[in-house]
Amino acid sequence: MRLEKCxxxxxxxxxxxxxQFVRNDAKIFRFCRSKCHKNFKMKRxxxxxxxxxxxxxxxxxDMTQDSTFEFERKRNRPERYDRDIVENTLxxxxxxxxxxxxxxxxHHKIRMGGKKEKEQKEAKTELEQSINMVKAPGAVxxxxxxxxxxxxxxxxxxxxxxx
Amino acid sequence: MGGKCPHRKxxxxxxxxxxxxxxxxxxxxDDAVYDELKKTDGGASKSLPLDEDLPGMGQFYCLHxxxxxxxxxxxxxxxxxxxxxxxxxxxxxxxxxxxxxxxxAAGMGMPDNxxxxxxx
Numbered sequence: 001m002r003l004e005k006c007x008x009x010x011x012x013x014x015x016x017x018x019x020q021f022v023r024n025d026a027k028i029f030r031f032c033r034s035k036c037h038k039n040f041k042m043k044r045x046x047x048x049x050x051x052x053x054x055x056x057x058x059x060x061x062d063m064t065q066d067s068t069f070e071f072e073r074k075r076n077r078p079e080r081y082d083r084d085i086v087e088n089t090l091x092x093x094x095x096x097x098x099x100x101x102x103x104x105x106x107h108h109k110i111r112m113g114g115k116k117e118k119e120q121k122e123a124k125t126e127l128e129q130s131i132n133m134v135k136a137p138g139a140v141x142x143x144x145x146x147x148x149x150x151x152x153x154x155x156x157x158x159x160x161x162x163x
Numbered sequence: 164m165g166g167k168c169p170h171r172k173x174x175x176x177x178x179x180x181x182x183x184x185x186x187x188x189x190x191x192x193d194d195a196v197y198d199e200l201k202k203t204d205g206g207a208s209k210s211l212p213l214d215e216d217l218p219g220m221g222q223f224y225c226l227h228x229x230x231x232x233x234x235x236x237x238x239x240x241x242x243x244x245x246x247x248x249x250x251x252x253x254x255x256x257x258x259x260x261x262x263x264x265x266x267x268a269a270g271m272g273m274p275d276n277x278x279x280x281x282x283x
Contacts, residue, residue: 007262010269025195029262043193046260053268054260070272077277100270 008036008046010053063107068100191229194259200226227251 004013007029019037021029031037039049046054056062071092191199203226214221223232225241227250232238241247263274 005262005266005269005271007260007265010265012269023192027192027194046265054264057268069270072270073272074266074274075277076274 004030006030006032006036008032008040008049008052010046061111063104066100066103068096068103071096185230192259193253194261196227196229197254197259200254227254 001015005011006013006018008031011032013030013032018030018032019034021031021037021040023029029040031040039046046052047058049055053062057064211221211224217231219231219233221231223235223238224230225232225238225247228241228247230241232241266274
């Protein structure tokens with residue numbers, strides 16, 4: 001049993017699912033569902049459609065280079081059956097899957113976490129560069145000193161009023 | 164590809180039958196054209212075979228758009244069109260998407276073909 005990948009969205013195509021198109025130059029295109037098939041017929045480029053794996057890979061949304069990707073590959077030569085090897089691979093699949101999921105999670109965390117710092121930096125530079133649009137250039141340096149004084153005076157006045 | 168049909172009033176079916184079909188099925192796929200261009204290095208065509216069924220005996224061909232023309236003048240006019248220029252731009256870019264790209268994007272490694280049995 002061979003699990004193929006969809007030409008358009010790169011998801012796994014299980015036996016009995018999807019549709020296969022053989023072009024008249026004998027090239028095979030497999031699709032996991034009618035959505036992908038229709039998109040192919042519309043001559044869309046998977047690299048430009050945002051929900052495909054090809055797009056996500058190309059634009060750094062997903063983990064790209066990882067040693068766990070080396071295990072799953074198309075093998076075009078027959079393997080002689082060996083009970084021990086089968087047992088070991090079945091054990092290894094679980095382990096590798098765990099490692100990959102953990103790495104993908106950390107990748108996601110890093111990807112989503114890094115933006116706040118950058119946004120704050122950009123906001124700060126914008127404030128420094130264009131504060132003159134709001135306040136006159138001379139008034140900016142005096143502003144914080146005034147702010148501190150005003151509440152004190154007010155409180156003193158208030159106390160006087162209360163007394 | 165192909166212009167409007169001059170005597171058609173329904174907007175949905177404004178292309179003539181031939182040009183409507185040409186855009187869909189009769190054209191070569193992007194990857195096939197790309198491979199062909201790679202082989203010939205940018206469209207310097209050698210002598211094309213004579214074919215009675217094709218326009219202009221199949222002598223005036225545009226590799227990028229996979230179209231035959233009736234004579235040199237028409238073909239050169241085609242080279243000036245926006246459609247052709249767009250097509251050339253696409254073909255100058257990165258290689259089209261293939262099944263291998265899809266496999267790699269899904270997190271598979273390069274295919275394992277085993278050791279080479281015959282050394283060429």
